[in-house]
Amino acid sequence: MRSNKVGWLLLAPTIVILATFGIVPFVYVLYVAFHQWNPFGASPDMIFNGANNFRRLVFDKAFLTAIWYTLKFAFFAVASEVIIGYLLAQLFMKEFPGRGFFRTIHTLPLIVAPIVVGSVWRLLTTPSIGIIPYYLNAWFGYELNIGRDASAAFILTVIMDIWHWTPLVTLTLLAALVSLPKEPFEQAQIDGASRWQVFWHITLPMIRPAILATVFIRLMDALRTVDEVWMLTGGGPGAATRYIGLHIWKVVFPKTDYGYGSAISVIVLYLTLVMCWILYVALVAPRTRKKRTF
Template identity: 35%
Template sequence: MSATTAAAVGLARRRANYARRYWVFAVPAAVVVVAVIIFPWLFTVFMSLHEWDPSHGLSWVGLSNYATLLSDTRFGWAVLRTLYFSVLSVGAPLILGVAAAVCFNQRFPLRGVARTIFILPMMATPVAIALVWSMMFHPQLGVLNYILTSLGLPPSTWTYAANTVIPTLAMVETWQWTPLVMLIVLGGLASLPQDPYEAARIDGASGWQSFRHITLPLLWPFIIVAAVIRTIDALKSFDVIYVITQGGPGTASETMNIFLYQEAFAYYKLGYASAVTLVFFALIVVISLVMLKLRQREKWQ
């Protein structure tokens, strides 16, 4: 009895010992992570308390960058625009992505080919597709307005007017990232149990009813995960907006990331930009945590 206990303890100790030794494998990666991820985080905090210019270098300014930030209306508008853009480019991909996952979960001929075409937008180089979209948005010569007018619809101003630019960019974002939502939800659908469906069919539930009352509740955790990932990516969106509008017309599509880029690398206000980065990061973390809390509460009920 005591011998086996001793052996078990020995084994456990050996396991723990191994666990500690496995850290060696992570050392090179840890060095890289410290150098290119953790060091920049700490340095950003340091920079946000300084002012920097190419001729004089760094000078300590305390919290004044943050004070400037609070009274910067351009930053305030950028935050609101980012939220507007994000709501559109989280909501639309979620709805379309769930619908697409339900379709791609069925068996049909050429399903593999169709799914590959469907995920191409998220794999393609963002700069390349942004260029093609910007040519399609041309108000006179663009193919999109041609299609609209041939369908008898009025032409749109797309990215050329302040009131249509954000929804248009959200449309491109939706086109690009609906596939990711689809893949996550498709992974969820594959893991669903089959019994509730059979029970529902025996009880005479329609296809929509079993979707609404069985599939959707079971998929909810996956949908929340997709929503969180999509929110983070929408808040951070840069390439497509920068290539198509550079924040224009005027500042009508200047989101936080575009604002940040301009402050940092057009005006070289690196101290101020660092403060913006930290506020931006805090906003992303808070929004993600709130959404994950919602998921927790969903579980409790």
């Protein structure tokens, strides 16, 4: 009984911090979402309007477009990071000259602030001074201008996110690969299993929890990305890179529509939880069914 009290006492500061900076702000945003509120307008008071803010979302073309582009961005970015991160983790498992140096260089993007990443990529892609447009024009005759080409702007935001966050995926999967026992792989080698069979039936099932956790983290980050894309494209051209985080920012700050912006935030949180749950069920349920059959 005493140990339980000591445990709760030790957890109390963490619980207080989580409640203060997590639960309380969420409850406040949920409360604001049911009101019409422009604190800088002629009438700065909150006006209760029920579910009107949520009703607006269904017919808001800008919101639906932002959701669609955000889902595309998250899919291509996260999928690419997991694939590239796994390949790099397998590479770093092998002994080769300068492995420690390349590991260090590979993890450097993680220590750079997102707003700095966006600024650097903005300089790299500016047509007049950027090194990327220069070499694309010199080698392939392609004139890169993300201020006019919507497809190029979208692709560059994905590449920027991959460059920034693939090291996190690599480190996570590398730790998972290093911790794997050697006996199953030795047995598979004795049985004459191919590399693909070893990967599909041994490596992938054993590192699935690490992949699941990594995808969860990266999916939630990709769905709320703001500063990198804001610095690189500003959400343009048009609405090609106006992802949902940028859309919320523009609704809340330039338009000062706090009620509607809060409603969008609540819906985005709900959609994020739903997608993570679907992903969890898709990855874990087949494994659970296999265990029950034996």
